[in-house]
Amino acid sequence: MIKLFFNKLIFPMKKQNLVLLLLAGLYISLLFYYGITNLRPAQAAERPFEPLLSVFRLIRSEYIEEKNPLETMDGALRGLVNSLDPFSGYLNQKATALYLEQQKESVLYDVGILVMKRYGFFPMIVGFIPDSQAQKQDIKVGDYITEINGESTSALSLTEIRLLLRSKQKSSLTLKTLRGEKTQIISLERERILANPYTFRSQPGTSGWLEIYGFFSPLTNDFIKKIIPRLGRSKEPFIIDLRAAQEGQLDEAIRFLNQFINGEKIIIYRGRNDETQVFGCPQNPSVPDLNLVVWVSSATQDLAELVAGVLQEKKKAPVIGYSTPGLVAKREFFLLRDGSSFFLTTAIGGIYPDKLLWNKGIEPNIKLNPDENNSSVYLQKTLQLQSLP
Numbered sequence: 535m536i537k538l539f540f541n542k543l544i545f546p547m548k549k550q551n552l553v554l555l556l557l558a559g560l561y562i563s564l565l566f567y568y569g570i571t572n573l574r575p576a577q578a579a580e581r582p583f584e585p586l587l588s589v590f591r592l593i594r595s596e597y598i599e600e601k602n603p604l605e606t607m608d609g610a611l612r613g614l615v616n617s618l619d620p621f622s623g624y625l626n627q628k629a630t631a632l633y634l635e636q637q638k639e640s641v642l643y644d645v646g647i648l649v650m651k652r653y654g655f656f657p658m659i660v661g662f663i664p665d666s667q668a669q670k671q672d673i674k675v676g677d678y679i680t681e682i683n684g685e686s687t688s689a690l691s692l693t694e695i696r697l698l699l700r701s702k703q704k705s706s707l708t709l710k711t712l713r714g715e716k717t718q719i720i721s722l723e724r725e726r727i728l729a730n731p732y733t734f735r736s737q738p739g740t741s742g743w744l745e746i747y748g749f750f751s752p753l754t755n756d757f758i759k760k761i762i763p764r765l766g767r768s769k770e771p772f773i774i775d776l777r778a779a780q781e782g783q784l785d786e787a788i789r790f791l792n793q794f795i796n797g798e799k800i801i802i803y804r805g806r807n808d809e810t811q812v813f814g815c816p817q818n819p820s821v822p823d824l825n826l827v828v829w830v831s832s833a834t835q836d837l838a839e840l841v842a843g844v845l846q847e848k849k850k851a852p853v854i855g856y857s858t859p860g861l862v863a864k865r866e867f868f869l870l871r872d873g874s875s876f877f878l879t880t881a882i883g884g885i886y887p888d889k890l891l892w893n894k895g896i897e898p899n900i901k902l903n904p905d906e907n908n909s910s911v912y913l914q915k916t917l918q919l920q921s922l923p
Contacts, residue, residue, distance in 0.1 A: 620652055683698070839861065
């Protein structure tokens with residue numbers, strides 16, 4: 535199961551009370567800004583909440599039909615949280631219930647599409663799980679998903695898009711996609727795609743090809759017990775393929791890195807007020823001399839970016855592919871009492887001591903052209919490294 539990395543907290547109030555508290559706070563703030571303390575009208579720059587209150591007041595008095603204030607606030611909360619960054623997102627009651635249901639499952643049914651979503655845009659397809667049904671359809675990297683089962687995707691968060699693409703049972707899914715000015719409707723079946731978070735295969739000219747789909751157990755244990763014994767003493771490159779890796783668990787990513795490097799201070803996460811957490815790889819590495827080559831793409835996100843960056847920086851492993859999006863962060867999950875919820879980014883990650891990857895990502899040592907996105911090109915570039923002095 536592809537699980538999200540989160541800490542679960544309970545927000546101790548009902549949404550209605552939260553709305554009233556917010557409005558009361560805004561009202562008091564306005565009174566303050568309008569001169570209770572200074573006895574003079576505040577300047578425009580000092581009235582940050584006036585537009586919001588004006589909009590709510592006009593909706594109540596002028597809109598063509600009466601709207602429930604809580605429903606209006608639902609849209610306001612969605613826009614407020616979703617606009618922060620791709621990882622932050624508001625979930626209504628239905629989406630929250632779906633998320634909590636999916637968290638109980640060890641394996642989910644999926645169509646195999648990897649997406650990137652930024653506020654105000656449709657989600658863009660940035661990759662596929664290999665051999666998935668979606669990869670066999672007329673869908674390409676760079677296509678936009680405008681609807682999922684008839685629901686518009688423009689206002690949804692990245693988390694909501696992923697939730698809708700997956701299911702806890704086998705089921706059908708209809709996508710509306712956009713490529714240039716051409717739209718098409720595509721029907722897919724959600725399947726059980728991944729039994730393991732990785733695939734390992736032999737590849738001539740290399741010591742092996744490890745394709746990682748997420749940093750989840752038993753990745754590291756299997757690497758130690760099943761893959762390392764097959765490597766021998768080969769000096770040929772070992773491929774760590776992170777092109778389809780978007781999610782995972784931090785402790786598993788650190789354990790995986792520790793097979794190649796060690797040190798007390800390897801990874802940092804920085805929160806508000808420069809509060810910093812430092813993580814290391816304390817054990818002796820299993821294969822410190824393995825000749826690593828890392829593959830990345832625009833679909834490589836979060837912990838996969840972190841792993842690629844650490845290996846590039848600390849291990850001097852060459853990275854091949856495309857610039858990654860720079861989404862290395864920790865999130866926290868807040869559940870409201872009415873059953874809605876939201877994620878907030880609470881810390882951004884990077885490489886110790888101060889190389890943060892948020893909004894920067896990884897720049898490959900060997901950068902590919904847009905049309906060079908198939909495995910044969912990656913493999914060719916990897917083998918060419920062997921001929922370099």
